[in-house]
Amino acid sequence: MRISRIEALPIRIPLKPERRMISALGKHDVSEFTLVVVHTDDGLFGLGEATVTPRWSGETARGAQTLIEHVFTPVLLGCDPCDIEAIDARLDAVAVDNWFAKAAIEMACWDLAGKAANKPVYELLGGACRPLTIRNRFSLGAYTTEVIQPRAVALVAAGFDTLKVKVGTDPVADVVRVRAVREVIGPNIKLTIDANGGWNEAQALDCLAKLADCNLTLVEQPLPRGNYSGLKRLRERTGQKILADESCFDEVEARELIEQGCCDAISLYPGKQGGIRRSIRIANLAAEHQIPCSIGSNLEWDVGAAAMLHFIVATPNMQVELYPGDCLGPFYHEVSLAKNPLHISGPFTTINSGPGLGIELDFDVVEKHRIR
Structure with a gap:
């Protein structure tokens, strides 16, 4: 062939x-x-x-x-x-x-x-090490309080036990938004935030101090990519758990994050890492240093989301049970390119049966x- x-x-x-x-x-x-x-x-x-x-x-x-x-x-x-x-x-x-x-x-x-x-791709990768149905978190955009609060309530009612809120826009509005979500979801739902590198170090320190009582599970990419020393300082000064995403595209950057003590977890997905094989290499490297990995998203369609699922199911250090990730991209879009779209129900996404990635266009x- x-x-x-x-x-x-x-x-x-x-x-x-x-x-x-x-x-x-x-x-x-x-x-x-x-x-x-x-x-x-x-x-x-x-x-x-x-x-x-x-x-x-x-x-x-x-x-x-x-x-x-x-x-x-x-x-x-x-x-x-x-x-x-x-x-x-x-x-x-x-x-x-x-x-x-x-x-x-x-x-x-x-x-x-x-x-x-x-054979399905996950079998080629060594076989399934977890169920073929994955529980996800849900990412809420940097919406106004009037928009984000009812959406957060609806998501919890739909079964989501982890929500992520986008920040990194206006620091004052960021704090208001996160506190508004925590107010309506109560103390038991896990809450993470994602700045997409939108804060500088002073803004991150100030915002995280003001959100200290919100019991944040993870703070994702609070500083711009490449600012490894700043991530290390922020992690040490705030005690918050840092999830690196934009800071890690390849194995060189992963090693920098790990060796410099910049993060508590790394967000991986095949698109960002250049494929499934490279993603597995970084996940295994992180495992050697007891750094758990989770999955991020670029709001993939069914083919890209299927690749993510096969990677997760076959890779032990993709610890989505500890830190749920995002495999909901097809659900965000108006139409699907697949004859057999991935099954998404509430927070759960399931791999299709069938050989390869399991998607028919x-x-x-x-x-x-x-x-x-």
Whole structure:
């Protein structure tokens, strides 16, 4: 089985009005991602998804399409898609970073490998170490008190036991928002916050002091990426548990976080890490240093979310039981590209049965939403 052709399809799907996200990075009303289809000479094809957001990773749907078509495809034609390490090496040899575009290629190769072996991807990764249904937290945007309080109450009623609130916008409004959520959900629901790197060190110290009685489980990416010394100081001065996300794209950054004592947990997901294989390497590295990992999200569609689920189910140090993550991306969008969408019920998302990633595309829907 050899790679014969690669398609990169930019697609645009709006979010449901009530799920549109507001964070330190601005508003996310519409997802413009790139769907990847890797074909082989024996008629099989695998699916991948580049969940690109220019304000977050610096990648765009059109940029990923161009890179995949003109830079990645020439070095991958004729390769064995099941040799994931060799595929990764070829991608790294022709482009630095561009993690989401690389991840889309790698996801599709895992999908192909599973289909060829007639096994789900998690079995190729060593088998399931936890149930195939994952409990998630829910991320609430930087909404006003009038909007966020009833939404928080409804989410708790729907079964969510962990909520995440976006901060990193205006520090005064951030504190008001978090306190408003804690007020209506009571003391027993876990509450985390995510600044997306939107605070400076002084703002983070002030806000966390004012939120000290809110019993925060985790403080996610309070400072901009790259500020390792600031994260270390903030962790030591506040005693809050720090979850690193934007600070960790690759293994070099993971080692820096761990060796400098910057965080208590790391957020991983295949898109950000450049694929499932690299994500597992970082999770295993963190495990060696007793650092638990959880899963983040770029509001993936079904293909990207499926890759996340297979990674979680097969990786012991993806401790979603301790720190629930986000595998709810398809639920945020108005339509699904899948004939068999992932089953999402309240806080739970379940892996589809079937080989590979377990997702079948509805190509009519794909064509309808393609960016021309």
